[in-house]
Each structure stands twice: as structure tokens, then as C-alpha cells.
Amino acid sequence: MAASPIIDVSGLSISFRGVKALQDVSFALNSGEIVGLIGPNGSGKTTALNCLSGFLKPDAGVIRFKGEDITGQSPAEVANRGLMRTFQVTKLARRMTLIENLLLAAQKADDESLFATIFGRGTFARRQPRLLERARELLETVKLSHLENDYAGVLSGGQQRLLSIALVLIRDPDVILLDEPAAGVHPDLVVEFIAMVNRIREERGKSFLIIEHNMHFISSVCDNVVVLDAGTNLASGPPNVIHNDPRVLEVYLGTPQDA
């Protein structure tokens, strides 16, 4: 018997003022798997990710994570359950340093209570060296160590994307949703990115759902690809099959991207 998928989306629908952005979209992600979510611009990829991460409440459909129905939960709840995301337009605390951003991500709700802040400062102070060490390890991984005390706002677009992945990793989630991680990133860095994602999966058994236009990225990391078109499921399957699927080629005709 196959284990049930770690993420199971069924019948997802949502519309914005009458415009149907998603119609009855279904897909699944198994534990330890990397799935690519592709489709032309405006096909509903980001909207699907927003529903998964709690930033949008779907009009219909069910989202299951580790077997539990998480549909309609708040973004913070979803993140704390171990389902974390990055954004297509990178979101960071720009007037906080890289290390501060990482500490912010790493600290837990218990550390952040007013009571702990006023009366229990020792608890976090004792944990802080270890968190700092972990933060520095992750900065090493994404090759940003030399900028650790710079404001995140000074990073280039590609560096910001790398930092945002480090921020997710420091919380050790089970599933990571990435929205166009390679967009605007230097090709050399994309190669490293691919190596990093593969390494994280191998070493730590994380699952990923990755929205990406860069087909090289998709075929280098994904076990499976889900294709959306105009808010509906168009196709799904392994990357090499999808790459030659005539329906997929058709929706991409006229769009010069290599996806």
C-alpha cells in the first residue's frame, strides 16, 4: 500500500470578482518528492500556492497536509505546521540584517511572548548561540556569509531569493513551496541552486513544490510535473514526458520562454 501523499489538493477553485483563477485543480505531493508546477503566465500557479499557504481562502476544494485538512487556516498556522513558502516577488525584512532575518525566522512563539521577553530573557539568551551558529551555517550554504551583518535590502535579487530559502530552511519545515526561485538569478547561481535543492532533499528528506519557468531547473530536480492552463489541470507526469506532451507544447506556443 502506498503511503498517503504529504500534500493532497483536490477540487481547488477560486475566482476574483468573477474571473476564475482556479477551477477544480487537483494534485498531490509525496513525502520526499519534488514536484514542479508549471504553466503560462496567469495560469494560476501563484494563486494555487497562495491557497496552499493560507494567504488565500479557496471558494471550493480541500487541501490536506500530512493527512489533516488545513483549508482556510491562517498563513502563520500553516507555516507552523511545517508547510512553508517563498514569494514570487521576494519578501524580506529589508531594514534588518541577514542574521536578524534568520534569527527572526528561527525563534519560536514561546521566545516571543511578552512574559518571556520581560521575565525570561535567559531562556532565549541560552539558545541564541546555537541559533546563530545554525544561521551562519545556512548563510554559508547560500554563499552569503560575507554579508551577514548587512541589511537584507542591499542584496541583489538573486541573493534575496537565496536568503529567502535559507529563512525557510532554518525553521526546518517538511514541505517547501518555492515560487519561481530561479527568476532573475544569474545562470551560474541557478546551477548552484539546483545542486542545493537536490542536496537538501537527499540530506534532509524535504519535499518541494516548485513553480518555475526554467525548464532546465524543472527537469534537473523534479520527479513529477503538474501543468496548469487557464486555471485548470492540463497534464501531469515525469518531466521528460511532459516536455514532449503536445498539449503542453501548444499552450506554450507564442510564449518565447523555454518552458
Add this chain to the structure above:
Amino acid sequence: MIELALFFSVLIGIYAIMALALNLQYGYAGLLNFGLVAFFAIGAYASALLSLSGVPVLIAMAIAAVIAAIVGALIAIPTMKLSVHYWAIVTISIAELIRVISTNEEWLTGGTFGLGDIPQPLAALVPLESYPLFFAGFTLVLVAACYLLSSALVHSPYGRVLKVIREDEDFGQSLGKDVASFKLRTMVVGAAMVGLAGALYAHFTTYITPQAFEPIVTFIIWAAVILGGKGNLLGSLLGATVIVLLYNSTRFIGDYVELSAVTLANIRLALIGLLIMLTVLLRPNGILPERKQVF
């Protein structure tokens, strides 16, 4: 001369506490509170009424701060999921509402005549001639307590969540932070501090009327935070000192030049407005800008 210096140091202390509170809310968390004077008034009236009805002054002051905090929570709960711009509107409205109540509910607030003979803290224990010095010391202790509290809050995991509210709420949420609850807590802590400042003011002047709670109070606190430096607590102390001295010293222009009270009031406002414009142009982050925390 000593009397005057003590008078000003208390006034500066009262505004310094409120500037610290606004700095927590706006400087760190980016929350727009344009109704600070509401909490100042609530603290002042609550502590005055309680102490007039026989509650010991120090206890009355503490209760007044708690009442201001509760009102802060009541305002924050329905609005905490909204953007900070709604806070601006809601807080302004509350300030106006409180002013209308203080003017019209004569049975409670004494209406435009206000409340007089407000008792002073530990008045029976301190000799009359050294009371001004005692009160200045008392104020200093409260300012120090509020400074230490604010400093503990901002240099902590809690403080980092405050900053992420300012930077990008969605980003904070994506990291699992319950952003709305932090807005609520920050509103409550700030309201308690401003309420305490109001209580201090009532027992300092021993006489309050609705005229003491005009929107100008909110304006002065904002001016202090912007001049001193948002995101820098020492900046709030400095800003409060400069603005309070400037605002009150212009009273004495009247001693040298023949001017009507209205003209004088306008000159004082214009001077502060000018100072703020210069700050924004020359030192947009204030005299003491936010300092980077290096690990």
C-alpha cells in the same frame, strides 16, 4: 529658576514616556497611532477620579495605566487584522470621542471646568519645600522604568517581530508569526505607557480640563519621535526634550514682544513644523537614527 527647571524636567519626562510608547508602536512596528492623546486623557481622568474618590495616588496611577491598556485592547481587537492605515483613522476618531466625552459628561469629568484639587503622590510624606524636587525624581524613575521596559522589548525576539510588522506583514506571517496578536500587544503596552504619562500629568498639575487634551499633544509626541529618530529609544528621550523645551520656551516670546495669545500659539506650532521639515530634509532618520544590531 530651580523651580522652572524642575517644572520642565517633569514635563519633558511626561512627553518622553509618551515618545517611547509611540516609538515602540511606530518606530519599530510601523503602527500609525494618531490618537495618542486619547490614552493620555484616559490616564489623566482615570487617575484623577480614582484618587479624588480616595484611592491612594500610586494605586490610582497603576489602575489608570491598566484602564488605558484595556481601551487600547478594545481598539486593537477589531482592527488588528486591518492595515496600519485603518489604525490611523480609528485612533484619530477615538481621540476626538474621548475629548467630546471629557467636555460633555460633566457628572464624570467636570465638563469644561475640569477636575481640581487632584491629590499628589506621597504628599503627606514629603516636606512641601522639597516636593517639586521629589516629583521630578519620581518622574525620572518612571521614565527610567519605561525606557528599560521598551529596551527589553525591542532587543529581543519580540522586538524582531515588531520590526517585521513594519517591514512586511505577509513575510512575517509566512514565517509563522501571528502578526495580529503582536499588533494587539504593542497597542496595549503603548497605551499603558501613555496612560501612565496622563496620570502623572494629572497629579503634577493637580488640575485638568479638556483643553489639556487637544490633538496638539499627539502632534508634539510625533514631532519628538521623528526629530529624535524612529527606531532609537534614546532618540525619543532627546526628541521629547528638544520639542518640549522649544514648544514651551516660545511662551516667553510674549514677554518681549507684544503678541496676542493666538498669534503666539501659531508661532509655536509653526516653529515645530519648521523643525520637522528641516529634520525630514536634512536628517530623514532623525538626530539619532536606528542602529543596526550586529551579532
